Amino acid sequence: MTMTFREEYAAYVAEHGRPDRVELMLCDLNSVLRGKWLPGDDEAKLADGAVRLPISTYAPNILGEEVEATGLGITVGDPDGRIVPIPGTMKPVPWANSHVAQVQIEMLDPDTHALSQLSPRQQLANMVDRFHARGLNPVLATELEFYLFQPRTDMDAAPVPPERSPTAQNYDLEVLERTQAFLDDVLSASKAQGLATDTLIAEFGPGQFEINFHHTDDVLAAADTGVWFRRLVRGVARVHGMEATFMAKPYAGFPGNGMHVHASVVDDAGKNIFDAGGEVSDTLKAAVGGVLDTMRDAQAVFAPHMNSYRRFQPNSFAPSAPDWGFDNRAAAVRLPEIKGPGARLEHRISGADVNPYLAITAILGGMLHGLDNAPTLPTPLDDPAASPAAPLTDNWSAAVERFAASDFIRDTFGDRYQRIYADVRRDEISQLTTEISQVEYRTYLGRL
Structure with a gap:
């Protein structure tokens, strides 16, 4: 039987003590982890669904910028999605220089209130x-x-x-x-x-x-x-x-x-x-x-x-x-x-x-x-x-x-994810392939 987040948090504290902070990790399209730091004594806020992120956080380019062509972000008002923790993912972060825990999160779709289909993890599910x-x-x-x-x-x-x-x-x-x-x-x-x-x-x-x-x-x-x-x-x-x-x-x-x-x-x-x-x-x-x-x-x-x-x-x-x-x-x-x-x-x-x-x-x-x-x-x-x-x-x-x-x-x-993924990659292509590289300067600038 899956524990609630409150139960999972209490079990973590019983084993490890209360963390100074909890790092909330959302995996974006590029496999970059994005999210927020939550104070270690504020677990109720996450458990009650009071933590949010822009739904566009799922699909920025590799530089972290929103891609207008996706139809996400400020072009549609950049609406929030409600964060939900993934059961079983609260773990210690041993390499941190203080007591830190991590929890992987997803967002609920603002319209359907189900897990967002923009989530790479949900695509695999x-x-x-x-x-x-x-x-x-x-x-x-x-x-x-x-x-x-x-x-x-x-x-x-x-x-x-x-x-x-x-x-x-x-x-x-x-x-x-x-x-x-x-x-x-x-x-x-x-x-x-x-x-x-x-x-x-x-x-x-x-x-x-x-x-x-x-x-x-x-x-x-x-x-x-x-x-x-x-x-x-x-x-x-x-x-x-x-x-x-x-x-x-x-x-x-x-x-x-x-x-x-x-x-x-x-x-x-x-x-x-x-x-x-x-x-x-x-x-x-x-x-x-x-x-x-x-x-x-x-x-x-x-x-x-x-x-x-x-x-x-x-x-x-x-x-x-x-x-x-x-x-x-x-x-x-x-x-x-x-x-x-x-x-x-x-x-x-x-x-x-x-x-x-x-x-x-x-x-x-x-x-x-x-x-x-x-x-x-x-x-x-x-x-x-x-x-x-x-x-x-x-x-x-x-x-x-x-x-x-x-x-x-x-x-x-799905049609929507196919389009969004392609649009994000096209934006990355446009940004990176138009930049003049050091090798071009080294090879051509003083010779031509």
Whole structure:
């Protein structure tokens, strides 16, 4: 039975004491957490629905500005939505310098008084409901990569790896030992917040790490974990006098940061529908075909920002075409296991800069598309007879326009969310691509 917020707050205070403040966190379209600080003795205000935010807070651009084309914000009076806490999300913030708690929040639609469909989390909840309506339950695990780097005084400066970071540190145990204090605090904070961390490794790039999370049938919690973990890592890094980033491609010459999603589906009897006991099952083939068939339409979700598209250029160390294979990390979709309870697909296209709610919604939507339509599956990359798939686009604008015109996206997210998401991305494109870069000044200004 779900506790009320008052009960959850009282249970938190009984275990940890009363916090000095509670940070109310709302995840926007860009996966940026926005919200308010609530005094620790003012929990009744949140419990009684007396805390509000503008409903437009769900859909600003990456700079935090409202986008007029969305029809939200001051053009319609910027109305408020009433904040409601998400049950089970009140957690301590161990890296804070005082007693701080956090609570994830949503807003109610001012007209319907239901949870707003502008919420990325609610978009994922809608997709999970589609599976449940069929007697199916998705099971997920995610992997997240990030870079640790030296602190900057100039926000325009490029990142500099931690001292003594080898340029190829893949699985290097000494790298883990040298950063043990930071990593121990990351794991400790994850435990305090109930994040289901699994293995942690040194990844290829200098100062790059990867964390794996346990599989769960609580799909919303799996996505929450991705959002919370990014905030947690950046916060712990600051305490250690460092910075951390989940930017898709912070270094031109080293691998980018990805978010890999392992996905299987069980029926109401608890059986993995991808398990046929031997060869690749028809259901697993269909799900793989579905995510490949819809990958181009959803690329603007898997690669939301300008920097994201550097992972889709030659020699970027990341999959860049809608292809698949068995134990093949060059593939966009990998099948680590094809039989037993662990039969699943691994979706490897997303950068770590994605909104986890939206990315997982698109992946699950692609799987449903495959189960319904069984698209033709290309030859796996492991087969010598395989022909290379045409690459995904490295053109940000082209990806957004394909997203905006897609029937699959409209069915997955709804017409309004499709339009708002595209409008926010177009605004970001307009702002960032019209700015003259330092490389242009360095190359052309003194020579032409």
